[in-house]
Amino acid sequence: MTGYRTDRASLAEADSGARDPWLGTLEQVFPDGVRWPWTNGTEPDGAPQVAVHEFHRESLAARTARHFTAGVLRTWSMDDVSDDAALAVCELVTNALRHGLRHQAIHPVPVRLLMFRSTRALLCMVTDPSSAAPVLREPDYVSETGRGLQVVAGVSRMWGWAPLRPMGKAVWAGFTAECSGSLR
Secondary structure, three states, X not given: OOOEEOOOOOHHHHHHOXXXXXXXXXXXXXXXXXOOHHHOOOOOOOOOEEEEEEEOOOOOHHHXXXXXXXXXXXXXXXXXXXXXXXXXXXXXXHHHHHHHOOOOOOOOOOEEEEEEEOOXXXXXXXXXXXXXXXXXXOOOXXXXXXXXXXXXXXXXXXXXXXXXXOOOEEEEEEEEEOOOOOEO
16 A cells, blocks of 8 residues: 555644654654554554664765664564665655755754564654655656655555654655564
8 A cells, every 4th residue: 555644643642642752753643543554453552662863964864774774673683674674764764855855944854764663563754844745656767766655665565654743744664574474
C-alpha cells in the first residue's frame, strides 16, 4: 500500500503523550495507537526501542543515513531487513533535505531520522520542517531523479506520511519480520 496518510490527532492528543519527544512524534503519526499498520495489529503494545539521528545540509547525508541505519539494525539484531531499510532511509533523508529544507525559516529545523523497533516491526521515519505532501510520481525512465518514493514503496511493507504539529511532516516506511524469521 502506498500513500497511507494519518492526520487525525489533535494538538492536545499529540502533546499529552509527549513524555519523550520521539514517542510524541510517533503518537502524532499514528494517533489511534496503531503504530504498525502494516502488521495487521499483531505487534505488542508498549514503548518501542528508539534511535535518532539529525541532519542539516550535509553533502554526505545519504551515506551517513545508510551507515547509521545499518549500525542500529545490527545492534537490534535485525540484519535481515538492513539492506531494504537502509535504502528506504537513504531515499527519505535525501528527499527531506532536497525538498523539506527548501524554504527554511530564520531558525532552521533539522531533518531527523527516527527508527522505532518493536518485537517484529521496524518503523523508519524522517521528519522535516516542510508541510508540503510527498508526491509519488510515475517513473520517468529518462530522468535522473524523481524515483525515491517508488524505491521506498518497493522495498518496504508500507509507507506513508503525516503532518506534524506545530509544523512539518513525517514520511515513514515500515518493515515486518515474517513468521519464518526473515524481515521485509
